[in-house]
Amino acid sequence: xxxxxxxxxxxxxxxxxxxxxxxxxxxxxxxxxxxxxxxxxxxxxxxxxxxxxxxxxxxxxxxxxxxxxxxxxxxxxxxxxxxxxxxxxxxxxxxxxxxxxxxxxxxxxxxxxxxxxxxxxxxxxxxxxxxxxxxxxxxxxxxxxxxxxxxxxxxxxxxxxxxxxxxxxxxxxxxxxxxxxxxxxxxxxxxxxxxxxxxxxxxxxxxxxxxxxxxxxxxxxxxxxxxxxxxxxxxxxxxxxxxxxxxxxxxxxxxxxxxxxxxxxxxxxxxxxxxxxxxxxxxxxxxxxxxxxxxxxxxxxxxxxxxxxxxxxxxxxxxxxxxxxxxxxxxxxxxxxxxxxxxxxxxxxxxxxxxxxxxxxxxxxxxxxxxxxxxxxxxxxxx
Amino acid sequence: xxxxxxxxxxxxxxxxxxxxxxxxxxxxxxxxxxxxxxxxxxxxxxxxxxxxxxxxxxxxxxxxxxxxxxxxxxxxxxxxxxxxxxxxxxxxxxxxxxxxxxxxxxxxxxxxxxxxxxxxxxxxxxxxxxxxxxxxxxxxxxxxxxxxxxxxxxxxxxxxxxxxxxxxxxxxxxxxxxxxxxxxxxxxxxxxxxxxxxxxxxxxxxxxxxxxxxxxxxxxxxxxxxxxxxxxxxxxxxxxxxxxxxxxxxxxxxxxxxxxxxxxxxxxxxxxxxxxxxxxxxxxxxxxxxxxxxxxxxxxxxxxxxxxxxxxxxxxxxxxxxxxxxxxxxxxxxxxxxxxxxxxxxxxxxxxxxxxxxxxxxxxxxxxxxxxxxxxxxxxxxxxxxxxxxxxxxxxxxxxxxxxxx
Numbered sequence: 143x144x145x146x147x148x149x150x151x152x153x154x155x156x157x158x159x160x161x162x163x164x165x166x167x168x169x170x171x172x173x174x175x176x177x178x179x180x181x182x183x184x185x186x187x188x189x190x191x192x193x194x195x196x197x198x199x200x201x202x203x204x205x206x207x208x209x210x211x212x213x214x215x216x217x218x219x220x221x222x223x224x225x226x227x228x229x230x231x232x233x234x235x236x237x238x239x240x241x242x243x244x245x246x247x248x249x250x251x252x253x254x255x256x257x258x259x260x261x262x263x264x265x266x267x268x269x270x271x272x273x274x275x276x277x278x279x280x281x282x283x284x285x286x287x288x289x290x291x292x293x294x295x296x297x298x299x300x301x302x303x304x305x306x307x308x309x310x311x312x313x314x315x316x317x318x319x320x321x322x323x324x325x326x327x328x329x330x331x332x333x334x335x336x337x338x339x340x341x342x343x344x345x346x347x348x349x350x351x352x353x354x355x356x357x358x359x360x361x362x363x364x365x366x367x368x369x370x371x372x373x374x375x376x377x378x379x380x381x382x383x384x385x386x387x388x389x390x391x392x393x394x395x396x397x398x399x400x401x402x403x404x405x406x407x408x409x410x411x412x413x414x415x416x417x418x419x420x421x422x423x424x425x426x427x428x429x430x431x432x433x434x435x436x437x438x439x440x441x442x443x444x445x446x447x448x449x450x451x452x453x454x455x456x457x458x459x460x461x462x463x464x465x466x467x468x469x470x471x472x473x474x475x476x477x478x479x480x481x482x483x484x485x486x487x488x489x490x491x492x493x494x495x496x497x498x499x500x501x502x503x504x505x506x507x508x509x510x511x512x513x514x515x516x517x518x519x520x521x522x523x524x525x
Numbered sequence: 526x527x528x529x530x531x532x533x534x535x536x537x538x539x540x541x542x543x544x545x546x547x548x549x550x551x552x553x554x555x556x557x558x559x560x561x562x563x564x565x566x567x568x569x570x571x572x573x574x575x576x577x578x579x580x581x582x583x584x585x586x587x588x589x590x591x592x593x594x595x596x597x598x599x600x601x602x603x604x605x606x607x608x609x610x611x612x613x614x615x616x617x618x619x620x621x622x623x624x625x626x627x628x629x630x631x632x633x634x635x636x637x638x639x640x641x642x643x644x645x646x647x648x649x650x651x652x653x654x655x656x657x658x659x660x661x662x663x664x665x666x667x668x669x670x671x672x673x674x675x676x677x678x679x680x681x682x683x684x685x686x687x688x689x690x691x692x693x694x695x696x697x698x699x700x701x702x703x704x705x706x707x708x709x710x711x712x713x714x715x716x717x718x719x720x721x722x723x724x725x726x727x728x729x730x731x732x733x734x735x736x737x738x739x740x741x742x743x744x745x746x747x748x749x750x751x752x753x754x755x756x757x758x759x760x761x762x763x764x765x766x767x768x769x770x771x772x773x774x775x776x777x778x779x780x781x782x783x784x785x786x787x788x789x790x791x792x793x794x795x796x797x798x799x800x801x802x803x804x805x806x807x808x809x810x811x812x813x814x815x816x817x818x819x820x821x822x823x824x825x826x827x828x829x830x831x832x833x834x835x836x837x838x839x840x841x842x843x844x845x846x847x848x849x850x851x852x853x854x855x856x857x858x859x860x861x862x863x864x865x866x867x868x869x870x871x872x873x874x875x876x877x878x879x880x881x882x883x884x885x886x887x888x889x890x891x892x893x894x895x896x897x898x899x900x901x902x903x904x905x906x907x908x909x910x911x912x913x914x915x916x917x918x919x920x921x922x923x924x925x926x927x928x929x930x931x
Contacts, residue, residue: 143527143528143529143530143531143534143597143825143828143829144526144527144528144829145526145528145825145826145829146526146829146833147526148526151526211526402929402930402931405931406930406931416931417931419922419925421931422921422922422925422929422931423918423921423922423925425925425929425931426845426920426921426924426925426928426929427921429846429924429928429929430846430849430850433823433843433846434816434819434820434823434846434850435819436826437819437820437821437822437823437825437826438815438818438819438822440528440822440826441528441818441819441822443528444528444529457818460814460815460818463811463812463815464815464816464818464819467812467815512808512811512812512815513804513808515811515814515815516804516807516808516810516811517804517807520783520787520807520810520811520814521811521814521815521817521818522780522783522784522787522814522817523784523787524784524787524788524790524791524801525558525781525784525785525787525788
């Protein structure tokens with residue numbers, strides 16, 4: 143057992159930390175938010191230059207050759223600075239579909255451009271009725287000659303308004319909530335019949351409503367098995383959960399540090415408020431929540447690579463539950479311990495709180511996953 | 526970065542598990558599976574079995590009878606004991622008094638006391654807390670006055686766990702009443718058979734006899750039983766308390782109890798179906814399982830840090846995280862076990878049934894299923910966990926000071 147980083151990993155962590163430290167102060171972030179697309183094209187180019195966009199792809203395919211641990215390190219730094227660019231959707235989620243679902247030929251057409259920052263991906267899965275059940279798919283994909291015809295609507299497509307290509311789940315067979323009969327398709331954002339309506343989300347990110355009407359796709363648009371795509375979705379989502387966990391830990395750590403700094407400087411009743419035991423104990427409880435979350439982020443990074451899909455899913459459910467619970471507590475207490483100042487838009491604390499709240503809701507919140515895990519019998523077998 | 530156990534560590538776990546399976550007396554395991562504490566005779570018997578194997582003191586240096594294990598091996602060993610479940614080596618001997626004698630005692634003391642501690646020939650108990658010195662331990666008043674070759678001890682200790690079994694007690698006493706609070710304290714070893722010692726049971730809310738008051742009335746303690754330097758006993762106390770690294774996390778114990786809980790829940794009907802199919806109840810169980818999984822990883826992180834700095838006795842504030850979470854989880858599991866028993870939880874039963882209050886009801890299958898007996902008692906008793914060993918509020922104070930800089 144060894145929690146130490148390799149030399150290369152430390153280098154990666156340092157370079158991302160330095161880049162974001164220089165370019166992603168809270169005031170700079172406000173500037174990026176004000177641009178029409180809502181994030182920084184300059185940062186996107188810097189990520190590409192640093193290898194962060196090609197991070198999880200094999201070097202032979204134009205990537206950086208990183209694994210789950212490298213993704214964890216980068217995601218944590220992104221969380222510390224609550225970055226706005228579509229790194230997670232493009233590289234972790236979109237990249238996950240390319241790595242686990244795409245053929246070598248499909249990857250060859252996408253990965254080099256993606257790694258250079260010229261192509262962005264978004265995952266279009268959520269539908270009005272599906273809530274967090276990604277197997278609940280009403281969007282249809284019908285055979286059309288050798289290709290496919292897609293019809294349906296996808297909501298809350300994170301960074302959908304800047305995506306060049308969507309990864310879309312669509313029903314190829316069976317009923318709306320059947321776990322088989324789901325296909326995963328690559329859809330060009332500019333294809334005929336695709337319409338995209340972008341909007342802002344509460345955490346400063348962007349999202350889109352994506353409507354597909356009679357979208358014609360070639361046979362090469364399918365990722366993996368056209369009627370057996372759900373295991374692919376689950377696998378990618380499990381990796382995404384690990385990255386989300388690391389991102390949340392970065393954001394929680396920043397929020398906690400910010401809170402401690404405030405407790406040490408803010409004066410009331412003639413002394414720093416950090417001298418009051420009620421506030422000391424609350425910040426100790428934040429520390430407990432943060433340490434438990436950090437442990438689960440490590441656990442998630444390790445478990446997301448488990449080849450057994452049943453064990454993996456249970457462990458990732460547990461990660462989601464712990465991260466969600468910790469994120470809620472740390473986020474809420476960050477606001478409470480700061481007091482009124484944290485309620486203002488111009489102060490950073492509230493933005494961390496909002497991102498932590500949205501992070502919990504990404505791919506199912508803690509309440510969703512605790513139910514899934516409980517129904518699956520939990521982590522420990524009966525005696 | 527590799528967060529898994531090594532092959533050597535896995536093999537070690539197998540070795541420990543098979544040793545326990547072959548050597549743990551069935552009656553001891555059965556009793557502990559039912560959630561009861563082992564009897565004195567069972568604790569002694571098991572520790573002597575471990576001692577014969579050289580495993581009685583996982584953390585001691587080899588020259589004093591320790592097995593020479595890595596931090597990870599010690600942890601695995603203790604986990605396997607909890608999972609079995611089997612008694613742990615007696616904490617008073619092995620994790621409290623023994624390490625202090627090893628670190629601060631002289632050659633004669635080491636030779637006289639350590640082998641008997643290992644083999645549990647002497648059962649030790651801890652004389653720290655007093656009626657006026659709980660969380661504020663350094664406020665203790667029990668007085669020891671040097672007269673010739675002896676100290677004359679007068680005063681009272683309380684919450685003395687299992688003093689009724691003890692042959693010896695290690696004591697914090699005030700030897701200089703004029704010095705600053707922490708500076709006039711000494712660490713003494715005292716034979717419980719010495720005239721002037723009175724042990725009075727304290728019956729706790731579940732009806733059990735676990736703790737005691739111990740009164741000292743002109744008790745003569747030979748001066749040779751002073752450990753370390755006179756008036757420097759606080760160093761020993763701090764060392765003893767700082768030794769606690771993973772002890773309070775008790776991940777294995779909670780795992781064993783949760784497995785038991787699920788077994789009970791499968792046999793218990795609610796709303797016409799097994800309790801395991803009640804999503805409300807199982808959600809509560811699952812929430813705790815998740816916390817426990819996170820805690821286990823936190824323990825792993827502490828182990829990894831300790832293994833990188835072997836020999837370091839620097840207190841790690843993460844220990845406070847382990848104490849707070851570990852006890853919250855154990856208390857939570859004990860509550861769910863009680864809840865799982867439904868109406869049968871309410872038979873008044875001392876989970877240990879070794880003495881204690883005469884109000885409690887003897888175990889009787891006509892009254893309640895055997896698995897239900899004492900579950901409420903454990904729940905009531907385990908409220909102690911967030912109080913002892915530095916209350917969870919004291920742990921938060923420690924974190925605020927050491928970790929958070931507040």
